[in-house]
Amino acid sequence: MKKALAVIIIVGLILFNFRAFLPVKKLMKWKYLKSAVSVVENPSITWETNYKEALQKAQKESKTLVLYFTGSDWCPWCKKMKEEIFNSAKFAEKTACYFVFCMIDFPTRSYLSVAEEKQNKSLQEKYNIEGFPALLLLDTKEMVISKMGYLPIEGGQYAEEMLSKLKDYHKLEDSTLKNLSAKELKRLYETAKKLGCTYYIDKIFSLGVKKKENVDFLIEKYQKELKRNTLSAMEIRKEIEASDPNNIHKRHLQLAIVDFHHLAKQSILPLEAVKPLIAYIQQYGDKDHESIWRLEMMICHFLSLKGEDEKALDHARSAYKTAPTSIKREISDAIVQLKKKIESA
Numbered sequence: 001m002k003k004a005l006a007v008i009i010i011v012g013l014i015l016f017n018f019r020a021f022l023p024v025k026k027l028m029k030w031k032y033l034k035s036a037v038s039v040v041e042n043p044s045i046t047w048e049t050n051y052k053e054a055l056q057k058a059q060k061e062s063k064t065l066v067l068y069f070t071g072s073d074w075c076p077w078c079k080k081m082k083e084e085i086f087n088s089a090k091f092a093e094k095t096a097c098y099f100v101f102c103m104i105d106f107p108t109r110s111y112l113s114v115a116e117e118k119q120n121k122s123l124q125e126k127y128n129i130e131g132f133p134a135l136l137l138l139d140t141k142e143m144v145i146s147k148m149g150y151l152p153i154e155g156g157q158y159a160e161e162m163l164s165k166l167k168d169y170h171k172l173e174d175s176t177l178k179n180l181s182a183k184e185l186k187r188l189y190e191t192a193k194k195l196g197c198t199y200y201i202d203k204i205f206s207l208g209v210k211k212k213e214n215v216d217f218l219i220e221k222y223q224k225e226l227k228r229n230t231l232s233a234m235e236i237r238k239e240i241e242a243s244d245p246n247n248i249h250k251r252h253l254q255l256a257i258v259d260f261h262h263l264a265k266q267s268i269l270p271l272e273a274v275k276p277l278i279a280y281i282q283q284y285g286d287k288d289h290e291s292i293w294r295l296e297m298m299i300c301h302f303l304s305l306k307g308e309d310e311k312a313l314d315h316a317r318s319a320y321k322t323a324p325t326s327i328k329r330e331i332s333d334a335i336v337q338l339k340k341k342i343e344s345a
Contacts, residue, residue, distance in 0.1 A: 045092050047103045051119055054102035059140045064166060066101045069124065069134040073109045077150045078133040088155020095159045098166065099137075106132070137165060145169045146195040165195055172200045177207055182214030189217075215243050215251060223258050247284055253291055256280035260298075270306035274299045293323035297331065304338065309345070313338045 048054035051067075058065040070078040085091055104120045105112065112120070123129075127136055127144065137145040146165040151158060168191050175188060185208045192200035208217030218240055225233035237255060244251035259276035266273070277295050285292050296319035303312035316338060320331045 044089075045086055045095075045101050047101050049103055049105070049116060051102055051104070051123060054100050055138075055140075055142065058100040058138075061100065062140070063098055063100050064145065065138040065140070065142075066099045066162075067104055067123065067127070067136040067138060068101065069104045069106070069127075069129045069132055069136075071106045071108070071132045072103075073107045075132045081133050081150045085151075085153075085155045085158045088158075091155030091159045093159075094156060095162060098163065137162065137169075139169075143197075143199050145197055168195055169197065172197065177204060180207075182208060182211035182217070185211065186214060186216055212243075215240055215249075218243075219251070219254050219258065222255070223262075226258065226262050247288065250288070250291070252284065253280060253288065256295075264302065270303055270308050271311065274302060289322060293319040293321075293327070293331075296322070297334075300334070300338075304341075309338055309342050313342065 047068075048057070055065055057063075070081075072078060072082070104123050106120060106124075131149075133150055135148040137148070139145055146169065148161070148165075151161065153161075172188055172192060172195075177185065177188070180188070185204055189201070189204045189208060192204055205217060205220070208214070209221050211217065218236060222233060222236040222240060225236060240251050240255060247253070256276040256279065260273060263273040263276065277299055281292055281295055296315045300312045300315040300319060303309075303315065313335065316331060316335045320328060320335065323331055
């Protein structure tokens with residue numbers, strides 16, 4: 001039974017690759033971030049502990065402020081981060097010119113001053129830090145550029161990751177967003193999401209939904225409104241459908257997938273959740289052959305996880321009929337394993 005479930009999961013995940021569509025002070029220009037060049041001799045990181053002083057220093061020197069949230073004497077991953085990354089000469093060499101470092105510590109075996117403990121708790125709440133280690137890159141107006149954690153890489157590589165994020169942020173900062181096309185906004189939106197920079201995520205999204213030539217932002221808005229269960233969700237849906245009445249750009253497919261994911265998270269019967277996908281297959285199956293076998297396997301995977309193995313088997317067989325030859329063997333294996341699972345039940 002476990003083997004059968006594993007095969008269905010693998011087929012569902014590998015074969016189906018759709019995704020539901022779901023003024024700032026300038027820092028040092030990214031074009032000058034030549035991180036491969038060291039200008040520091042005998043480098044080491046200087047850690048501030050007073051946030052206000054660290055922020056003032058960053059502002060005065062036009063540097064990015066790094067807030068490092070840690071449990072220095074009890075958190076194993078924090079200790080690894082210190083030993084493998086922060087204590088690395090290469091890390092200090094590549095970051096010293098661009099960052100001011102401030103440690104926000106939450107120790108259990110040592111004591112902080114009352115003022116520092118109050119400061120650290122306030123910063124943890126302000127930036128919604130739920131686990132350690134957490135490293136925030138902040139601009140001089142205390143806006144979050146990006147959030148990072150422990151990575152199993154050496155210090156020089158970690159420094160490159162930080163500098164890469166800073167470079168991407170400056171691209172956002174330097175862009176005249178109002179004059180960009182929907183396609184260009186989408187590219188920058190993905191950059192902002194990758195960074196986790198909520199200011200630019202929200203700003204670009206609000207501009208993107210107004211661009212009629214690209215519906216991707218509108219589909220994501222529909223997804224958000226559907227989750228909130230607002231009346232505007234259906235109006236947005238109608239607008240998306242009207243933008244692609246013949247499904248040339250597969251907007252109806254995207255809507256079906258969004259609806260399925262939304263229903264799958266609700267406390268409803270599995271067969272109810274897959275109705276949007278089945279409706280799409282029935283309506284567009286003759287025109288969108290490429291998507292049909294993928295949708296059938298998506299349904300198969302979901303129903304199998306929910307214990308509807310016989311129904312899942314039906315959809316696997318339907319997928320086999322319409323799948324390209326290169327995929328038929330994997331689907332055939334899934335069918336065999338489903339049969340065995342049903343027989344052993």
